[in-house]
Amino acid sequence: MxxxxxxxxxxxxxxxxxxxxxxxxxxxxxxxxxxxxxxxxxxxxPMLDLDAMLALAAAALIVFVLANAAPLVTMESGGTTTRGWLLTLVATTWTSGVGAVSAIVIGTVFLFPLAQITLYFYVLLACRLKLPAPQFVNAMHWLRRLRPWSMVQVFLIGTLVSIIKMSHLASVQPEPGLWAFGVLTILLTALGTFELRELWVLREEAQQA
Amino acid sequence: MSRIVRGIEHGLIGCEACGLVLERPAQGSECPRCGTAVHARRPQSLSRSWAFLVAAMILYVPANLLPVLHSTKLFESWSDTILSGVVALWEDGAYDLAIIVFTASIVVPLLKMGALLLLLLEVQRGGRQLPRERALLYRVLEYIGHWSMLDVFAVALLVTLVHFGSLANVEPDSGIVAFGAVVVLTMLATMSFDPRLNWDPPRRRATPLPAAPAVNPDAAKDPLSP
Structure with missing residues (x-):
């Protein structure tokens, strides 16, 4: 029709x-x-051009892997050492009977930020190399929808609060994973300053050229 | 200040997804750039926002009354609610932490629900007072929305690390699920609300946009020409 x-x-x-x-x-x-x-x-x-944004997205992807591969904190008490990775948080909350908390953590700190970074990488690359990128429109829609649900920065502060809370009970050590989450917060904030609406314009210009 | 030119008065609609300005599109037709259905105002914005807000307010009661943590240490065990957790931090002398958690877990959710209630009631009443301040209030709501999730993350980490076998143990309790649901529901209520309603005169809120006129759209007067 x-x-x-x-x-x-x-x-x-x-x-x-x-x-x-x-x-x-x-x-x-x-x-x-x-x-x-x-x-x-x-x-x-935007302050940064496409190349700089692409570099930020690539860096975020690497830091994301580090943040999840390294433990966040270790706690020593009574001769036992407990290490906490992000994904152990997901597992323990799941087995403790609060599946909703587990789902919130894996969604807002793992899946959505990962999707966000990957999609940013995809749309920025498509604009930069002027590729046909068949899923460009869908990728842009998902980026917009995911934005409020990606909560790495809140997770970071929540973790710090929790560490300080525990520090009088036992010896708690921040580990590289926590620093990586700090860097990831900064990188995601920098990526977030790039207006998606401007990418639509850039994309149109790239297609016309 | 010069007269304000509103899109709705000239049949101009900004696509919510990509920002492209369309001239006299039919309601629900697709944006040529991104394919999103365009509407002068979000459909059923008020009823959706009310539904999410009322659900959040109902769940706010168990979120605060039910314990969020159940701790066991040797032969004693006790339960903490959100508020008693803040009080415990304060009594421990961790004033800075107590203030952070109090703000994120108690002030922000209450502020969010109160502000949404105010915005919704004011739009429904047809009030046109202080639209600029209400617009600012909405932007603040959008910005602080997810910070209340802080306590949920803090509980998740506590539960993971404190497993001393039979000596000490921390188990999450149902209050934290209700609390997480309140945060998600207030975020959904904020997203459903259409801030453009803050500026509309009351009669227009019932019928969002006059039907696209049959005249040649090119003949329409440029809204920005004097």
Missing amino acids: PRPAIKVRPELAICEHCDSVHRRLPLERGEAADCKVCGATLYRR
Whole structure:
């Protein structure tokens, strides 16, 4: 069934928070345009270019592997040493009868961040190399949906709180996995500053060229 | 300040997914760039948001009354709720930690539910006061949404590490599941709410967008021309 073509107005921007219409202005690198009606950010030009973002995504992938391969903390008490990896957290909460907590941890700290990094890598590579990338549209949608559910930074603070709580009960040592989660938090935050909406524009430009 | 030009008054809709501005699309037609169905306002935004919020408020009661942790040490055993955990931290002299956990686990969820209640009631009442402040409140809600999950992660780590066999043991309890559900539900309630409703005059909230007129869209006046 033929669909009537919808007229698009790429020279305009509409604030998603208050529905006010603005004319798009060219921005310098690192600048953001705020809505003059409600103060929300309308659009921004990222500080980093595609190559730098790709490098960040690759680094995040490596750090993600490290963060999960290395233990987060060790605890010594009464001659026994307990090590905690992220995935042991998932397993122990599962076997302790709180499956929902286990699902929240594996989703928000493992699966969603991993999916986020991989999808970022895919869409950035597609834009950079001007590849056809058949799943580009789906990848972009999933990136947008996953964003609020990726909670590495919250997990990091939660872990620190827990470590300090336990430190008067037993000797608790932070391990490399914890540092890796710290670095991952920074890398994911940097990746998050890249506006997905700008990637759509970049993608269109790449396809036209 | 010059008169505010609203998309809805000119048949202009910004795609929620990719931000492309479309001119007079039919309700529910697909964005040519990303394929998302476009709507002037999110369909059933208010009823969805209410449903998630009410569910969160109901679960907030067991989340605070039921224990989140059950600890055993030698011959004594005790249970902790979210609040008693904060009190214990304070009594231990870990004031900084107590403040962090108190903020993330008690202040943020209450603030979130209260603010959503305020936004929803104000939109339904048709109030047009302080739209800028309400818009800011919504952005804060979006930003702090997931920080309440902190206690859930802290409990997961405690449970993993404290396994001293029969001497000491920490088991999670059902309160933490209810608490995790409250955080997820308030996040869903925030996402369902359409912040553009904050700015709409009351009558428009009932009928989101006039049907696309039959006139040639090219003849439509440019909304930004003086």
